[in-house]
Amino acid sequence: MEWAEVPVPEPGPGQVRIRNRAAALNFFDILQIQGKYQVKPPFPFTPGAEISGAVDAVGEGVEGWAVGDAVLAIADGGGFAEYTVVSAAKVFALPTGMDWAVAAAFPIVYHTSLFALRDRAALQAGEWVLVHAGASGVGMSAIQLGRAMGARVIATAGSAEKLEFARTQGAEFLLDYSTDAWVEDVKRLTGGAGADVIYDPVGGDVFDLSTKCIAPGGRLLVIGFASGRIPSVAVNRVLLKNISVVGAFWGGHVKLHPEYPAETQRALAELWESGKIRAEVSNTWPMEALPEAMGALSGRQVLGKAVLLLDRY
Numbered sequence: 001m002e003w004a005e006v007p008v009p010e011p012g013p014g015q016v017r018i019r020n021r022a023a024a025l026n027f028f029d030i031l032q033i034q035g036k037y038q039v040k041p042p043f044p045f046t047p048g049a050e051i052s053g054a055v056d057a058v059g060e061g062v063e064g065w066a067v068g069d070a071v072l073a074i075a076d077g078g079g080f081a082e083y084t085v086v087s088a089a090k091v092f093a094l095p096t097g098m099d100w101a102v103a104a105a106f107p108i109v110y111h112t113s114l115f116a117l118r119d120r121a122a123l124q125a126g127e128w129v130l131v132h133a134g135a136s137g138v139g140m141s142a143i144q145l146g147r148a149m150g151a152r153v154i155a156t157a158g159s160a161e162k163l164e165f166a167r168t169q170g171a172e173f174l175l176d177y178s179t180d181a182w183v184e185d186v187k188r189l190t191g192g193a194g195a196d197v198i199y200d201p202v203g204g205d206v207f208d209l210s211t212k213c214i215a216p217g218g219r220l221l222v223i224g225f226a227s228g229r230i231p232s233v234a235v236n237r238v239l240l241k242n243i244s245v246v247g248a249f250w251g252g253h254v255k256l257h258p259e260y261p262a263e264t265q266r267a268l269a270e271l272w273e274s275g276k277i278r279a280e281v282s283n284t285w286p287m288e289a290l291p292e293a294m295g296a297l298s299g300r301q302v303l304g305k306a307v308l309l310l311d312r313y
Contacts, residue, residue, distance in 0.1 A: 001033070009085040011059035015062070015086065016071075018071060022103065023080050025294065033294075045077060045078075046081050047080055048075060048080035049108055050106070051086075052100045052103035053071065055091075065088060071092060075090070080290055080308060089258050102278070106268075109138045110279070111250055112141070112248070115250045115253060116246075121248075123151055124149075125151065128152050129153055131153060133226060134165075134171055135157045135163075138224075142199045143171050148271055151197070153170060154189060156177040173189050183209050183212050190215065195214055196215050196219070197219050198220045199223060200221060205231075214241065216241045217241075221246050222248060280304035282304045286311060
């Protein structure tokens with residue numbers, strides 16, 4: 001990866017160009033660079049999907065946006081740059097009181113978690129939700145949204161520091177998943193029933209073990225595979241416990257339903273403005289230090305979200 005000069009992109013019909021102030025990192029950025037993600041753009045390409053900044057130009061047919069508007073946006077790549085062109089359907093007004101770094105850290109993780117918990121798992125108030133990787137960006141957002149939806153939240157993480165971070169995000173119970181003991185702990189905390197909803201961005205062994213502590217009729221959400229291993233489903237457990245293994249690929253859903261992000265953002269903005277959710281930015285770097293930031297993220301050194309900042313406009 002290198003920080004280089006390229007032509008400023010021009011917005012096409014239905015698109016908006018944003019002069020970026022901040023851009024947030026996601027684990028899938030690493031997978032995409034490695035060629036291991038579902039979306040494989042041809043090389044060379046600029047990664048990055050979460051940005052905030054000011055509208056710089058609008059394409060043909062775009063209504064509701066003017067140059068200078070403060071926005072956050074979901075980009076189909078190209079976010080780690082001074083300028084990014086995005087679909088106008090994925091551009092949203094900056095919520096009240098939100099700064100640039102938090103705005104960049106907000107859209108994808110919260111959109112993903114609301115899609116997963118509300119629309120895919122139909123999480124209900126009073127249910128138990130187990131959130132794996134509770135100190136990650138998606139884990140953070142799932143903990144906060146689970147609490148906002150009235151659920152009881154158990155979070156897992158791999159160190160005392162990360163567990164403490166998950167506690168500050170609203171997790172009621174904390175479990176270290178560096179050993180297998182968490183499986184029995186989940187059963188104990190839930191009175192032997194197991195978790196009603198399990199939010200799993202890890203995959204691998206964590207997914208396999210989750211099938212052992214899910215409640216009858218529970219929903220096991222497949223968010224991603226940060227462990228590097230895509231697990232197989234033991235379908236005998238699916239049958240015997242009447243559980244559902246539920247995919248939560250937000251990006252695929254949005255492609256089929258382009259109007260969906262706007263509705264989701266309205267709901268999230270209300271939660272933000274009522275103080276029920278907040279994006280925690282623990283690490284920032286200048287935009288040109290992206291390789292260093294990627295190293296920190298891949299090395300599991302980031303709590304919550306990592307953000308790149310542009311100091312020249």
